[in-house]
Amino acid sequence: MTDVAVLGAGMHPWGKWGRSFVEYGRVAARAALADAGLEWRGVQSVVGAGTVRGGYPGHVAGAAFARALGWQGARVASVYAACASGAHAVAAARAQILAGQADAVLVVGADAAPKGFFAPAGGDRDDDPDWLRFRLLGATNPAYFGLYARRRMAVYGDTAEDFARVKVKNAAAGALNPLARYRKAVTAGEVAASPVVADPLRLLDVCATSDGGAALVLGSMEFARARGAADPVRIRAVSTVTPRYPRTVLDLPDIATDSGCGTGPGPAGAAVPFRASIARAAYEEAGIGPEELSLAEVYDLSTALELEWYEDIGLCGPGEGAALLGKGATALGGRVPVNASGGLASFGEAVPAQAIAQVCELTWQLRGAAGARQVPGARVGIAVNQGLFGHGSAIVAVR
Template identity: 40%
Template sequence: MREVDIVGVGITPFGKRRDTSLRSLAADAMTAAIADAGLVAGDIGLLVSGNAMAGVLTGQEMIRGQVAATEAGLAAVPVLNVENACTSSSSAVHVALAAIRSGMYDTVLVCGAEKMTGLPTQTVLDAMTSGADIERIPEVTRELTGTDKVESFFMAVYAEMTRAYQERSGATPEDLADVAVKNSAHGALNPNAQYRRALSRDEVLAARLVAPPLTTLMCSPIADGAAALVLRAADRGNSGRAPVRIRACALGSGVPGAGAPAIPLERRTAEAAYAEAGVGPEDLDVVEVHDAASPNELIMYEELGLCGAGEGPKLLASGATSLGGRVPVNPDGGLVSRGHPVGATGCAQLVELVTQLRGRAGERQVSGARIGLAENAGGYLHPDPAACTVTILAGAGA
């Protein structure tokens, strides 16, 4: 199989960028990634653009990638547009990888971008529900909450997942808060994070309840931002720009209702990625997980095999997943502190891993990082997420 490297990365600051358009965010990230790769626009054979909600929020239902490409000076480059809920841009990486492995393209630019601010919060939360089966939302909402209407459908989903996890693991409210505390400390070291202030456990627990037991400081914020990657066939050279090898990029889809397998989608996808990469959880040095709600990080420790069933709180308390620990998780602050502009998140996770594996993460650098994993899930089919991508990267010498 043709080997593929990430040779360039770019990312914008995440946060409330009310005066910056979606196309400008995407163009900034793409321009930075191409420059980081030591390439020019003419070297790009294909752009794969990931975005989730622009059609609903801005009315730009079609040609979103072409609009951004024009802004970035890439108007002549072929474009594929990918939408896959919160996994839109990691799914775009999956498509780009397949395009290069097939031999059809040598160099592919991937961009994930989202513009969520500037509209009423409820409008954005309602738009997010299009990541679920619209016809089943009333039924699922009643099953999860016993009511017909909730403030945030997805936080209601995460709240139910959290309560179920507490029942089987014994996780306490303090354990849940401590995930947010850890990641806020990491985010404070990330110049591109939306929130750069370390929080205390008391602050997290005292924040307003969104969907019990989740408080606002355990929930990912509405954000704007973009991230981009340049993928290049290893046999085409890398311009001496510290390439990072893609060892695996597994994409899975969920199963709704009673037909869903007993093994969660995230674990199924991770097992496929481990098999493709020829590594296991014991080989990982740094991990990014989809903590749209902080307690989901504890669940992912177990689904990714970082610890045994019910041992997530113990692993967190040991310091193993903090910077300086055995396998730091979300060193960039994760979705809750770094921010979660939905279509950008998958690429942003991989930008962080590349930065870590190159040894260029500054104050948040994971010492000796050689192999990294990113887990990015999106949408909801009840009980599975709609989609999940698990990507494994390896730095030089790994």
């Protein structure tokens, strides 16, 4: 048995609050502990998802959060995996529980993001992929979001109107989420009228940078049952696979591994695109397929990227994402709602927190506690993300 129970989930609302990431994490942690009905002193371990922009406390996030909650002897660990940090923190906590090292583990991620584009965090150095992209190529994140969008337009015939429909869908869901930063429905016309950021993507096609925090209390199934939780939400699989590159490019600068480049493991050694391999590894570990999903939370840095995730997680074939969206299949009330939370379109990026926030949403949905955005009868969900340096991120939750 590889299941671990989600005993509690909590978040600090996303926004621009002007406070330390540690404060956001402390609030989220307290909310998750309250949801679990567990005192802080009952936690044996804390795993913090790191933020390199948070200075020294960001590099030792586990200890920073433990200190903020009050030293009580718990072991600590800190995990940094860029945008996949939250999923890697969940993986570390799950490993501790399955190894019998702890009955209850607190996982926390939080960020206080700067306004505008993310700047390189490592300084001017040629082993920093951000520096290489930003300074040598002039490619801030929206630049390659735009390249992705142009490729889909050229290869699959996607249109700017297709991309706008993603934003309209996610904004409608986010308007129902009290934790979201942007709680306002938008129209396709409003998307089209917003300023161009990286052609063909406009301001409302691209997610913002945000402050926010998210936390989970994970426990062994035995611990959950002993506390009266007979049927808790369970994390059944966590995928943190890395890409594979042809040997001919191994010596080239590693500047695009957060962009879905490269391939990953597939059946009988066959290569599959990196993002698809992230989800495939999670499906294989969980023993399920995409046809069993009730909902999905995906990493919508841009509207065009969400369409690609539909294909990568197996909701449809390559190039069919826009058609699936057009049928309403991924909207609330559709066959497999995607980003019922509102996604990054409604929250923005709080990097170490976002993969944890995705699991919070899955937890509330699988409990039937998501309010006006509830997916009826939700039983299986997947959360997918990915991080710079080739960090995979997929989590399957079931009930």
